[in-house]
Amino acid sequence: MPIWLMAVILYIANLVGLLVVAVGGSKKPAPTLTWLTFCLVLPFLGLVVYLLLTRKVHRRSSLPWELPSYEGRADRLPRTLHMELVTQSLSAAAIARGITRFSSPPVQANLQAYNAGEPFYQDLVRSIQDAQSSIDIEFYIFRYDEVGKAVVEALLERLHAGVEVRFLLDGFGSRKFPQDVIAQLDAAGAQCRIFFPIGFPFLTPSVNHRDHCKIVVIDKTTAFTGGMNVGREYAGRDPSYGPWRDTHVKIEAKVPLPLADLFEANFELGTPRTVHPQPRPVHRRTVSNLPDKSTRKDEPEVDATNYSRGLIQFLQSGPDTPRQNLRELYFLCLTQATRQVDITTPYFLPESDLLMGLYTAVARGVRVRLLLPERVDHRMIGFACQTYFPSLLYAGVEIYLHRPGVLHAKVMTVDDDLAVVGAANYDLRSFHLNYEVAMVQYGHSFVEELRHHFNMDLEVSRRLEIHQLHPSLVHRVKHNAARLLAPLM
Numbered sequence: 001m002p003i004w005l006m007a008v009i010l011y012i013a014n015l016v017g018l019l020v021v022a023v024g025g026s027k028k029p030a031p032t033l034t035w036l037t038f039c040l041v042l043p044f045l046g047l048v049v050y051l052l053l054t055r056k057v058h059r060r061s062s063l064p065w066e067l068p069s070y071e072g073r074a075d076r077l078p079r080t081l082h083m084e085l086v087t088q089s090l091s092a093a094a095i096a097r098g099i100t101r102f103s104s105p106p107v108q109a110n111l112q113a114y115n116a117g118e119p120f121y122q123d124l125v126r127s128i129q130d131a132q133s134s135i136d137i138e139f140y141i142f143r144y145d146e147v148g149k150a151v152v153e154a155l156l157e158r159l160h161a162g163v164e165v166r167f168l169l170d171g172f173g174s175r176k177f178p179q180d181v182i183a184q185l186d187a188a189g190a191q192c193r194i195f196f197p198i199g200f201p202f203l204t205p206s207v208n209h210r211d212h213c214k215i216v217v218i219d220k221t222t223a224f225t226g227g228m229n230v231g232r233e234y235a236g237r238d239p240s241y242g243p244w245r246d247t248h249v250k251i252e253a254k255v256p257l258p259l260a261d262l263f264e265a266n267f268e269l270g271t272p273r274t275v276h277p278q279p280r281p282v283h284r285r286t287v288s289n290l291p292d293k294s295t296r297k298d299e300p301e302v303d304a305t306n307y308s309r310g311l312i313q314f315l316q317s318g319p320d321t322p323r324q325n326l327r328e329l330y331f332l333c334l335t336q337a338t339r340q341v342d343i344t345t346p347y348f349l350p351e352s353d354l355l356m357g358l359y360t361a362v363a364r365g366v367r368v369r370l371l372l373p374e375r376v377d378h379r380m381i382g383f384a385c386q387t388y389f390p391s392l393l394y395a396g397v398e399i400y401l402h403r404p405g406v407l408h409a410k411v412m413t414v415d416d417d418l419a420v421v422g423a424a425n426y427d428l429r430s431f432h433l434n435y436e437v438a439m440v441q442y443g444h445s446f447v448e449e450l451r452h453h454f455n456m457d458l459e460v461s462r463r464l465e466i467h468q469l470h471p472s473l474v475h476r477v478k479h480n481a482a483r484l485l486a487p488l489m
Contacts (some may be wrong), residue, residue: 014039017047057209059320063104063258087384091336092418092442096313098332102325103440104258104314111446113421115453120228120248121147127250128154134164136217136263140173140210140423143231144181151230152181161186166296168192168263169280170211171197173229173473182273193270195435209319212434214248214423220256225249225439226421227410236405241377243405245457247344247450249313249421249439258314262437265316274442302414308441317424318435326424326438327431331357333414337366342454344371344411347378348385349427355388362396369398371457373407380426393466398444400461407457411450419447425428 018039039046096106128135128151129386130162135158142148156163167185169177183191196206216224226248228234236244251257317325334341334357341361348370350358362368370392376382392399412420422438424430441447 006079014043014047017043020047028095034095057206057319058269060269060318063261063265063316073322085375091338091415095329095332095338095374095414095418095440096442098336099313099315099325099329100482102315102323102328104261106311106313106442107257109251109253109257109312110309111421111441112307113446113449113453114226114228114248114250115245116146117228117244117246120224120480121150121235123250124216124224125150125154127216127222127224128158131158131163131218133219134166134217136166136168136215136260136267138168138171138211138213138215138263138266139229140212140214141229141231142169142174142177143229144178145232146237147232147235148230150184152185152375156186157188158192164189164191166263166267167192168195168211168267170194170195171271172210173212186273187391192273193267194273195266195270197271197273208433210434211266212423212430213262213266213316213437215259215266215437217257217260217263220260221253223251223257223259225251225423225437226422227408233406234408241406245402245405245407245409247409247411247421247453251439252307259437262314262316266435295324308443308446308449310446311439312442313440315438315440316436317417317431317438319433326422326436327351327354329420329438329440330354330412330426332363333412333418333420334358334368337361337365337414339415340367340369340413341415342369342371342411342413342451344407344409344454344457345426346373346376346406346408346410347425347427348372348388349381349425350388351428351431354426355391358392358397359395367398368396369400369454369458371400371402371454371461373405374401374403374462375392375406377406390466390469391463393464393469399464400458401464402457402461404460411454413447413450413454416447417444418442419450421450 018036042049112123114123135155137151137155142151144152155167159165165185165188167182167190174194176200185192195211196209214225214227214229227246228248232238233241234244234246236242238244251259294411315329317323317327331353334354355362358368372385376385389399410422410424414420419439419441421441424434424436424438428465430436
């Protein structure tokens with residue numbers, strides 16, 4: 001075959017491949033543009049990777065509140081909830097009405113917020129030790145260091161007391177979790193599963209979809225969720241990271257919490273992991289053996305709130321859900337706010353609809369403050385985030401860069417009566433690829449506490465001004481390239 005003919009055939013084959021990518025991703029223009037660029041840079045190989053990573057994943061069992069028969073799917077909120085929210089805030093009522101079709105039923109609960117890891121881990125271990133019937137635990141990252149060991153040993157203690165324990169870890173984030181510890185938990189009676197394990201062949205549809213949820217449910221009525229994983233860095237004990245600023249929430253109710261339903265759905269998708277290496281010996285630790293902030297001078301001041309009472313709902317999102325629930329929630333918050341929106345997030349890579357929501361909120365007179373880390377732990381993501389700064393500042397959004405350590409919290413407060421706390425970032429991975437969870441809370445006292453944390457963070461942050469943005473040509477090229485690759489990060 002002549003070389004020119006072979007070249008023509010290869011060119012046509014690659015062109016057909018690009019058309020497949022373009023047509024297949026027509027409903028998601030931002031990720032599709034990235035894949036087209038990837039396929040142009042790496043002909044044929046890029047197409048093979050695209051076809052492997054973008055196939056549909058297994059669908060989880062439907063949650064009770066997402067079934068067509070669920071009574072909350074009426075166009076209007078239950079009358080008692082609607083009246084209670086209207087007395088608090090018209091914006092909160094509008095947002096609650098907007099998410100009714102894909103959120104859990106509202107539950108009255110006591111809430112306690114943590115803005116650092118120390119008090120969270122202390123309370124987590126105590127709550128596990130108080131468990132009477134069941135413990136469901138799910139984390140993206142679970143390290144077996146001094147923090148993880150204390151949690152595992154509390155689980156083992158409850159297993160020996162006859163409490164049912166289910167243990168779900170993400171196959172990528174917790175890939176280094178020791179197999180002999182899983183064997184130890186398994187031998188004690190725990191049900192251990194891995195969410196989409198990483199193994200040969202590595203390029204499978206599931207490798208790009210991670211369980212980013214952080215969920216603990218104890219006796220169905222006590223739960224923890226938010227941004228913290230389990231590890232010493234989240235307690236501020238890793239000097240390579242420095243102080244770690246995060247937000248997590250403890251939830252206590254008199255009825256079963258909807259988070260139990262979400263854990264059930266995620267657990268069903270996990271792969272049972274029964275291993276039989278020799279279990280390592282147990283070295284008992286108590287709550288007092290957990291990291292003690294009083295012995296660490298470089299720790300930021302830790303604040304654990306008093307309990308707040310309020311209505312809560314939960315939302316989940318993933319590559320198997322027909323709607324981008326969290327993205328819709330954030331858009332509703334931005335478009336319904338009337339006075340003030342404060343956003344804390346480590347990664348800020350929004351799509352055009354959320355950007356427009358931010359711009360129009362400021363145009364309506366809403367004060368919008370955005371708190372981001374000055375030092376992003378993923379450098380390329382940091383470059384991509386900076387490309388949004390000029391347009392946001394010109395629109396009137398206030399941007400603050402948090403200086404000490406790592407900022408990992410994911411919090412939004414709207415006006416004075418609504419807060420969103422979760423594990424999801426403002427990026428395409430959280431909106432399109434990962435399995436995520438968020439809690440929506442209605443009530444003034446909890447929002448006031450979170451806003452107090454936000455204002456404390458501003459004291460150790462610097463406000464970014466438009467005149468400070470003078471990137472060189474090299475920086476602009478580097479940052480724009482990072483933004484183009486953002487959907488794959």
